[in-house]
Structure formats: C-alpha cells, structure tokens
Amino acid sequence: MTRPSHVRAEQGVYGISVAAELSGVGLQTLRLYERRALVRPGRTQGGTRRYSDNDIARIRxxxxxxxxxxxxxxxxxxxxxxxxxxxxxxxxxxxxxxxxRQSN
Known part of the structure; x- marks a missing residue:
C-alpha cells in the first residue's frame, strides 16, 4: 500500500548533498538557512539531516x-x-x- 502524497512530501529522504543539488543551493547556504530557522530538515537517530520534498520546495x-x-x-x-x-x-x-451554527 502506498502512502498519501502529502506524507511522502513531508518525509525527509534526501541527504544534504542531494538537497543542495536538487535546490541549486550550496551546502553552507543550506546550513545557514537551518541556523536561521528558515528550513527545518528532519534528523536521523545519528543526527544526519534529511530533507523532504517540502523542504526542497521551501529552499527554492x-x-x-x-x-x-x-x-x-x-x-x-x-x-x-x-x-x-x-x-x-x-x-x-x-x-x-x-x-x-444556528443563532439564538
């Protein structure tokens, strides 16, 4: 069974290098955007950033x-x-x- 598209769009699947390539933004710029809370990628248990399709759209x-x-x-x-x-x-x-609602 497939997940709804909004769930897939929100799931972090891209590492920072792939996110940089997909969005056309450099790694340091992505880190800056995260420090400024403009984008909030998910994290794995090990702390690795994971960007979603929604994150990529926001970066663009x-x-x-x-x-x-x-x-x-x-x-x-x-x-x-x-x-x-x-x-x-x-x-x-x-x-x-x-x-x-009915008004009284």
Missing part, C-alpha cells in the same frame, strides 16, 4: 526571495506569513464542511 522559495533582493529577516517574515495564510485556508475549508 527562499532562493527566489533572496534573488529578488529580500534579506533573510524579510524572507523569514514572508515565509511565516505564507505559512499562516495556508493554515487559515485549511481552517476555512474545514469549517466550510461543518454545518452552520
């Missing part, structure tokens, strides 16, 4: 923002707002499936 988004001239503090704020916006969309979709 960070790269796009940096290339647009935004500093890392600004990138962090933008990513936080994008994450919050996505959470609100999920909540809105979930509440749309609930029956409306």
């Amino acid at each position: 988004r960070i790269t796009d923002l940096v290339e647009a001239g935004i500093n890392l503090a600004g990138v962090s704020r933008i990513l936080d707002l994008e994450d919050e916006n996505e959470q609100l969309k999920v909540q809105l979709r979930a509440s749309a499936h609930l029956p409306e």
Whole structure:
C-alpha cells in the first residue's frame, strides 16, 4: 500500500548533498538557512539531516526571495506569513464542511 502524497512530501529522504543539488543551493547556504530557522530538515537517530520534498520546495522559495533582493529577516517574515495564510485556508475549508451554527 502506498502512502498519501502529502506524507511522502513531508518525509525527509534526501541527504544534504542531494538537497543542495536538487535546490541549486550550496551546502553552507543550506546550513545557514537551518541556523536561521528558515528550513527545518528532519534528523536521523545519528543526527544526519534529511530533507523532504517540502523542504526542497521551501529552499527554492527562499532562493527566489533572496534573488529578488529580500534579506533573510524579510524572507523569514514572508515565509511565516505564507505559512499562516495556508493554515487559515485549511481552517476555512474545514469549517466550510461543518454545518452552520444556528443563532439564538
């Protein structure tokens, strides 16, 4: 049985070298992004970083923002707002499936 695609996208499977190659970002840059909490790769029991497909997409988004001239503090704020916006969309979709409350 296969796992749902969102589970696969969240599972850390790529080592740092492969993540660097897939994202087009250098190893030191990936480490910097992690220190700045812009990306949070999973870790194996031995402490090895494992990047997911979602992490790779996020790194590409960070790269796009940096290339647009935004500093890392600004990138962090933008990513936080994008994450919050996505959470609100999920909540809105979930509440749309609930029956409306009757007002008294």
